[in-house]
Amino acid sequence: MNKNRLTGFVRIIMILCSAALVAVIFVPMWRIELAAPQYPEGLIMLIYANKIGGNVDIINGLNHYIGMKTIHAVDFIEFTILPYIILFYATFAILVAIINKRKLLYAFCIFFISFGIVAMVDFWKWEYNYGHDLNPDAAIIVPGMSYQPPLIGFKQLLNFGAYSIPDIGGWIFIAVGLFTLVAVWLTIRRSRKMRVYSITTGLLVGICTAFSSCNSAPESIKYGTDNCYSCKMTISDLRFGAEITTRKGRVYKFDDSYCLLAYLKTKDLNESEISNIYITNFTGNHELLNVKKALIWQSNHLHGPMGGDLAASNGIDSIKKIKEQFPGNEIRWTEIVK
Numbered sequence: 001m002n003k004n005r006l007t008g009f010v011r012i013i014m015i016l017c018s019a020a021l022v023a024v025i026f027v028p029m030w031r032i033e034l035a036a037p038q039y040p041e042g043l044i045m046l047i048y049a050n051k052i053g054g055n056v057d058i059i060n061g062l063n064h065y066i067g068m069k070t071i072h073a074v075d076f077i078e079f080t081i082l083p084y085i086i087l088f089y090a091t092f093a094i095l096v097a098i099i100n101k102r103k104l105l106y107a108f109c110i111f112f113i114s115f116g117i118v119a120m121v122d123f124w125k126w127e128y129n130y131g132h133d134l135n136p137d138a139a140i141i142v143p144g145m146s147y148q149p150p151l152i153g154f155k156q157l158l159n160f161g162a163y164s165i166p167d168i169g170g171w172i173f174i175a176v177g178l179f180t181l182v183a184v185w186l187t188i189r190r191s192r193k194m195r196v197y198s199i200t201t202g203l204l205v206g207i208c209t210a211f212s213s214c215n216s217a218p219e220s221i222k223y224g225t226d227n228c229y230s231c232k233m234t235i236s237d238l239r240f241g242a243e244i245t246t247r248k249g250r251v252y253k254f255d256d257s258y259c260l261l262a263y264l265k266t267k268d269l270n271e272s273e274i275s276n277i278y279i280t281n282f283t284g285n286h287e288l289l290n291v292k293k294a295l296i297w298q299s300n301h302l303h304g305p306m307g308g309d310l311a312a313s314n315g316i317d318s319i320k321k322i323k324e325q326f327p328g329n330e331i332r333w334t335e336i337v338k
Helices: 008-024 056-065 078-099 102-132 168-191 196-212 257-265 316-325
Strands: 030-036 039-047 052-054 153-157 160-166 242-246 251-254 274-280 288-290 295-298 310-313 329-331
Touching: 008 078, 008 102, 008 168, 039 056, 052 056, 078 102, 102 168, 153 251, 160 168, 242 257, 251 257, 257 274, 274 310, 295 316, 310 316
Parallel strands: none
Antiparallel strands: 030 039, 030 160, 039 052, 153 160, 242 251, 242 274, 274 288, 295 310, 295 329
């Protein structure tokens, strides 16, 4: 057994990676979705290897009002060279399978992952420049406000919710990176005379465990800065903030449980899309508490920013303090949302 050569399974992986990278040229790599009350169906910007698609003209029209530059593919050298870079890595992958050398596989893995990191940094800079380099004579100017979309995930920009996520091509890139790592691990373990089946199983279980453990976590509310998703008021009262997180990682922030409940009634979010709901701890350090675990007190004497009458607590001692000050009754979240 020649340890410097690759197994047939690893070579098949690299052939499939090469074919997948060629496909990336023809499908969108990234998507940015914008949602607002005036655009209930949402706006989408699709980023391909050599062009920009989707509702670009409408987005450019909206960006003009806040002083952002218009977005045109010809302004980016990346759209000229990226298809060639992708073809280079597709050719590199097929050469790994043909030449059948372990070191060549390692070189491909290092260069490909490095390219992915550089590409994400370049994308972040692109978003930063467009979100911060604003026309001082724009029709709408909010002092201190920037409009940089999130690199990945969700971010509220005025009354627009911006959601950034890989599209088909981006997920293919991620899959190629993961399968290349699998190929490298198989090759390293084989060279150390370990069982290929055990390592493949362990690696796949590890990847699945890592993905399954990625639960949507709450995002800290920036009081005095963040706006309520429902009423658009600035969230300022530390005691009454609330939040919804979705299974896709979106975060919706509210200044009061009243606004959160009002939004749930709109059915804009399906129940299956919601990961968790949180209410701010009324006492203590005002951390966000999961409504499934929090003790909730309802009282007509509680007056949230929008008239909410709920206060959350993380323990018996804390809720006793609320009871003494605000006569009412303890209630379960399931009763509230009926």
